[in-house]
Amino acid sequence: MEPGNATRVSEFLLLGFSQDSEHQPMLFGLFLSMFVVTVLGNLLIILAVSSDSHLHTPMYFFLSNLSFTDICFTSTTVPKMLVNIQTQRKTITYAGCIAQMYFFMVFGVMDTFLITVMAYDRFVAICHPLHYLVIMNPRLCSLLVLVSWFLSMSNALIHSLLVLRLSFCSNWGIQNFYCELAQVLTLACSDTLINHILIYMLTGLLGFVPFSGIIFSYSLIVSSILRIPSTNGKYRAFSTCGSHLSVVLLFYGTSLGVYLSSDESSSSWNDMVASVMYTVVTPMLNPFIYSLRNRDITKALQRLLERKLFVQ
Template identity: 80%
Template structure:
């Protein structure tokens, strides 16, 4: 077969996890269950926050946006994977692959920025409680989310447009369960220097800068909590409990994310397991983490579920 350029590329092949047809029903059931739990759990969080006026605060505004981003983040990959498993097909169209990459980067970036903004919100609430309502006003909260969307949409569009200019050789096999950018770049016959430079810049933008902001916020929070007199143990516990859920989500997100990007071979079995943890398991666990330690969320969820059961 002669090498063809990108204008003749019709589809890529996603190898996925297993070539054995015996394992396909197990994988289908497993990923379908996780996807349904992710969508249902995050939808309930959004419904609980929007339906309860007591939760119309900056912290829960950011949390509802995070839940929406998590649903979308998972939906960029899992439905296509389920279709391929069910139909015994491994193909994804060229346009579908680029589209999947684009939305993966958009919602992955939104997750990163929202976790950073939520850390800043906790920093203001604990370190500057008297000025909290003034600093975290609705205009600033809306602006922070809009800026996050703008940056995520912009860099994802630029990276996707740069992918469109590449020429591909005869090897169109991506050894992964979704169109992973780094894997797709290895298939290109043309020069990918600009793509790799942008990829490293984005990694710094979405990794080092936000993580540094989160680290700074929680360093200041820990310092403020430690300065609370030991006699006010209840105040210390309350201050810590307001951050515990977010810290757990940040640890899970960055821990699994680092596992993916520091893996020597993303296409290996270990690399794909890390990718599942990062892209599927983490969005699934977030609603549980935020609801288990939060009485307000629990109360709002009980109201939502009560209304749903009453209607039925």
Template identity: 80%
Template sequence: MEPGNQTSVSEFLLLGFSQDPEHQPILFGLFLSMFVVTVLGNLLIILAISSNSHLHTPMYFFLSNLSFADICFTSTTVPKMLLNIQTRNKSISYAGCITQMYFFMVFGGMDTFLLTVMAYDRFVAICHPLHYPVIMNPSLCGLLVLVSSFISLSYSLIQSLLMLRLSFCTNWVIPHFYCELAQALMLACSDTLVNHILLYMVTGFLGIAPFSGILFSYTRIVSSILRIPSADGKYKAFSTCASHLSVVSLFYGTGLGVYVSPDASSWRGMTVSVMYTVVTPMLNPFIYSLRNRDIKRALQKVLSRTLFVQL
């Protein structure tokens, strides 16, 4: 195989967290349990919302889409990592690596946009309550989700197609637990200027624009809450967006840690990536279920029906 010939690239090697065989069973059990909790927790949220007509509102419509995106986001990386740990085979095919990158970017972008849309929903509900049913109509909600999906799919497709044009050297080792785009670009022998420009532009866009929208929404929300005369009214208004604010803080806090980490391939960098890609999607259902009475009641109904059917 000649270096620089893209067609000779058959697979990459994902080093993961540890090469020590003694650590592999611990890592497998840890990530398997987190993956199961993530999938089951988000599935319960989706079932609770879909089965309860009282939760067929814009806020819970966006929440169910966020839960679906979280399931897919985690599923792009963890199953392959578990398979590699179990088989003690670090390889991932070239096509599999590009595919993993694509879906990772798609659902990561979806998470970002959905959190922004949910902030806008809370802004309209608190700052313009009388116009809320008119503004946040089903057509607009569906359109917002479709636009978010379209932007995420388009960027991910462009970046993936740009990856296909690159040729790679003889070093095909990615010092990470998944095919991280920036790490893969470092292995390319051909010119990656266009790839890096697009990467930085979109990373800035996905980071700055949605976060600015969220920040603007909550600035107006806080201003409106402070004008409410009663303390009870302030508490009720704030409680409607407390869960979302917690998820946003967790998502952007861990996401920022990934991109400002000096060495993404170090143990610290990969730990921050786990927080971003695995822990955050796992905690989202708990945050929403523990802070939301409607979700609690809907979950209780779903679980009681399940137990009744089993009995």
């Protein structure tokens, strides 16, 4: 379509789950429950880390940042989806769609960086235990988090600004429950070559480099653990990174599902299921993984709850 035939878009239609109208009440209850569990679970992790002096270490500093990011990540998409289900409306304003895309990319990439930083933290703790506190000092930890925020926001800003220059055709329906960058680009009438080039470049860079760092860190961790003579020592060393490794597998497994479902041959239903796993289920499970597999977090949560009950 010629640019002159394009109209100025004022809103988009989020068509995710709209075909299944008879199950709308059940979907609303399900996603509301998952959202509440996600927010409360991650808030408990943040409160436990901040209130317990035993958890004022680099590992739990990064974990509290991950919990905060997960709350924001889920809050970017789920509340709008709940409103649309409840009101039976599927619209999102143009400005709202751009804002949702921006924050979705910020917190999604931030999750990737934090998981990578936590892998480096586990590498230093296991491979260089005597120098752990010297290497992972508060200044370095704060710097790693600040750099991660800067890169995440810069990446999202670049993509969002490039979308703002596009004009859109009369078909404004997005086959998902949130504004996903790749699907929004398919609705554009103007040339999106630059957008797609940057998507491939930045996604490859921000995806491949952190993932390579995680693989490299864990290869050294496994090599170091295998050199430990006692079985009990190997178990203790591996247990210190078991929770993080579970989160890595969950995060990258669902991320891969979203990437594969974005293929044109994939159905919109498969796309939405993968997106739900990535945006809702993963942030909800992270607190359970760390609280169930981590004795320090479990004890801190118990002390926090006992303190609250004692005050009451």
